Amino acid sequence: MAKFVLAGKADCPHYAKAELLADRLQRSLPDFRIHKISILPHEWRKWLEATCNRNGWKHEKSPLVWRELVNQGGRGMLLGGFSDFLEHCQDYYGITSDMLTDSMLAVAAENLETKMNIIAEEQRCLNLNKPLHIWITSALNPTCNFLIPNLLSAEVFPHVSKISLHLLDLEGNAEGLQGLRMETEDLALHLLHQVTIHTDLDQAFQEADVILLLDEWWSADSDEEEQRKEKVKAMSDRYIEYGQLIDTRANKEVKVIVSGGSFANLRCSLLLDNARSIDSHQFITMATQLENEAKAILAKKFKVRTSDIRDVIVWGNISGSFYIELQWTKVFNYDGAIKGPAFFSQPALKLLHERRWLETDLQDLARCRRAASMSCRAASMSAADGILAVLNAWNCSSDGVFSVGVLCPGDYNLPDGVVLSLPVNFTGGKWGVLPDAAIGDELKERLRFSAMELLQEKELGYKEDSRLT
Numbered sequence: 001m002a003k004f005v006l007a008g009k010a011d012c013p014h015y016a017k018a019e020l021l022a023d024r025l026q027r028s029l030p031d032f033r034i035h036k037i038s039i040l041p042h043e044w045r046k047w048l049e050a051t052c053n054r055n056g057w058k059h060e061k062s063p064l065v066w067r068e069l070v071n072q073g074g075r076g077m078l079l080g081g082f083s084d085f086l087e088h089c090q091d092y093y094g095i096t097s098d099m100l101t102d103s104m105l106a107v108a109a110e111n112l113e114t115k116m117n118i119i120a121e122e123q124r125c126l127n128l129n130k131p132l133h134i135w136i137t138s139a140l141n142p143t144c145n146f147l148i149p150n151l152l153s154a155e156v157f158p159h160v161s162k163i164s165l166h167l168l169d170l171e172g173n174a175e176g177l178q179g180l181r182m183e184t185e186d187l188a189l190h191l192l193h194q195v196t197i198h199t200d201l202d203q204a205f206q207e208a209d210v211i212l213l214l215d216e217w218w219s220a221d222s223d224e225e226e227q228r229k230e231k232v233k234a235m236s237d238r239y240i241e242y243g244q245l246i247d248t249r250a251n252k253e254v255k256v257i258v259s260g261g262s263f264a265n266l267r268c269s270l271l272l273d274n275a276r277s278i279d280s281h282q283f284i285t286m287a288t289q290l291e292n293e294a295k296a297i298l299a300k301k302f303k304v305r306t307s308d309i310r311d312v313i314v315w316g317n318i319s320g321s322f323y324i325e326l327q328w329t330k331v332f333n334y335d336g337a338i339k340g341p342a343f344f345s346q347p348a349l350k351l352l353h354e355r356r357w358l359e360t361d362l363q364d365l366a367r368c369r370r371a372a373s374m375s376c377r378a379a380s381m382s383a384a385d386g387i388l389a390v391l392n393a394w395n396c397s398s399d400g401v402f403s404v405g406v407l408c409p410g411d412y413n414l415p416d417g418v419v420l421s422l423p424v425n426f427t428g429g430k431w432g433v434l435p436d437a438a439i440g441d442e443l444k445e446r447l448r449f450s451a452m453e454l455l456q457e458k459e460l461g462y463k464e465d466s467r468l469t
Contacts, residue, residue: 002029005076006085007037007051008063009044010115013104014082015063020107021089021097029093035068038115124159131164131193132157133207133251137242138214139167139197140176143259146384147212152189156391162193166208170238174199201245208250210257212387213242217262232263232460239267243274252278255394258285258405259383261370264318265405266457269419272407281430285405287314287322287421288386289379293369294324297362298331302351308332310345313423314403315443316450322421323446324366326358327438328401393426401425401434408451409433418451 006022008015015038022034039047044062052059055066057078065085066076079085090096134151136144144167150156152163165184167177177197184195198204205211217235246256258268268285275283295309302309311328329348338346352358390402405421408414424431439447 002031003033003035003068004079004085005035005037005066005068006063007039007047007065009041010038011041011108011112012062013101013108014061016107016111017097017099017104018063018065018082018085019111020099021086021095024097025089025093025095028095032093038111040115040119041112129161131162132160132209133164133166134210134212135166135168135205135208136212136214137168138171138216139169139180140172141214141216142380143214143383143387144180146381147387148184149187149189150384150388151391152191154191156388156395157191158396160191163191164193165195166198166203166206167195168198168201168204170199170201172199201241205242205245205249205254208246208254210255210391211246211250213256213258213267214260214383215267216260229460232266232457235263235267236270236460239270240274243271246271247275247277250275250278254278254282255391256283257387257390258283259387260286261289261379262319263457265419265421265454266319268405269407269417269454269458272419273417280407283407284390284431285318285419285421286383286386286390287318287403287405288389289382290314290318290322290324290366290370290421291403292382292386294362294366297365297369298326298329298348301357302331302334302348304331304333304335308334309348311401312403313401314421315423316420316447317453318405318421320453321446321450322366323443324362325443326352328423328434394429394431397427397429398425402431404431406431406433414447414451415455418454420447420450420454 004022006015006018008018019036022036025032026034048059048062048064051057051064055076055078057066059078059081061081063082063085065079065081067079068076079088086096136147148165152165154160157163167180167184169177174197177199181195181197184192196203215235215238217231246254250256256271258264258271260267264285264287268283272280272283291312291314292306294312294314296306298309298312299306308331310330310332313325313328314322315325316322326348330345331348331351332345333342334346334351336346336351354361390404392398393400393402401423402425403421404424405419406424408418408420408422414420423434423437425434
């Protein structure tokens, strides 16, 4: 029995030629066996040195060929490189190779592609066995009660076999978190691997794949200027620390979602400033609650169900000077002159002939509805639904339009480092700002005002920090 081992760089043309020659020999000779080892180009030198040191060989190029002394035991016998293997095949078996250079290069490219596909598949299988780590801050927020039962599902995370849920609440007590953990475990969710609870930042965001930040920093209209400054300062301190911990502890592909009605854009901006090693595209803040509130107002206007309103856009500062826009908004099941089947829709702007209502009444109604939901803090169900909708689109792609706060891409003539709500869609696990968004002069002015508002908030937070140092 002749058993040979052929090892080489995956993209090496001589390895490709030797591989095909060895396959031909194995098909022709019943006692000839070949074992092939394909090594990634950047790993080849290290692998070659380790193999030669282990066996006492000297060899410098790809491929490397040796004979396994199966029946005699002991280490293998070095044959050499490609030329040595070709000469051995000619002398012992009377077989050679007349493979042309172009063919060698083509097979080498195929070998490299195959090797990369194998590694990707192995990683996918490994990920199936490795739990996905989800961290939720302010876990005693009522939003969690609506969020958790639907979060740990294959609909939201279709390629995950198990999830480790980490509940963090710095203001809460361990007893409350323990109760939430028991409730979560009692749900007996198929994907749930474990639940951990935390009341400090000692382990916060360790190995995080998804981070959901539910912290609220309510600022009532009755608050004096000094009270508001204190809240901005406390929030800034917290999120600066969050950003630093995410930067050093979370996975680099972590998805970070900032939720809540207070300082939403500012909180996301502070995270971005302090988690510089993570791509800014991994951070978004939620405007979905505002979208849903605007949809409810429009549904009442058009006398349809809220679910019949699609693709409402929120621009600007989610927690401040935002603007509701309808350039993509569609209305289904409208009882008008033109009707169609269930999938038929009409542009909202064509049905809405009152320009003044759009510019003033809609904006005022949305602000009043927002203030009412914030003052009674009864928007937990809507917040949870929005987080689930965005996560589902982020993980599974969607043809819908979403309003999310993201770092401005720089093509709206806005200051650097500003997080504003913009229309995006999700494809292939990434979000992108809609390229055909119509941004007129009036909207640009609104966005600039929002940007300046956010810069002032940000400056206030950092200014208070600098006074302490």
